Amino acid sequence: ANRKAKRGWVGYFQVLKALAVDRAIVNxxxxxxxxxxxxxxxxxxxxxxxxxxxxxxxxxxxxSSDIRHFFWQISLPEPDRQFFSTQIGGKTYEWTALPMGWSWSPWVAQGTASLAVYGMARRL
Incomplete structure (x- = not known):
């Protein structure tokens, strides 16, 4: 990460995923x-x-498995959370889960899923 920055700011928005369900996107x-x-x-x-x-x-x-809201089930490393800050209503929040919109999120999620599958396969 760019460790010179003390805090990184991200934008947050929602898109309609299904009827009455929104998907949270982090810019x-x-x-x-x-x-x-x-x-x-x-x-x-x-x-x-x-x-x-x-x-x-x-x-x-x-x-087969379909993990609901998979990115949100994976924690963002503590030292990196400061780089995923947003302000809502004058308050500052840090993302604690893997944000959809971070370039590393798909890689981390796929790696996590692969480790789980290989771990289960070794038990067979």
């Missing part, structure tokens, strides 16, 4: 400039997933 464009670019993110492709599943052999149970 982190200024904060993103203080971080290096995240490594490339390559999502698993279907043939790769099938090869992994087939490698377990017969009798393996397969499941």
């Amino acid at each position: 982190c464009s200024d904060t993103n400039e203080g971080y290096e670019e995240p490594p490339p993110l390559r999502l698993a492709e279907f043939p790769d997933l099938m090869a992994v599943i087939k490698s377990y052999g017969p009798g393996v149970h397969v499941g």
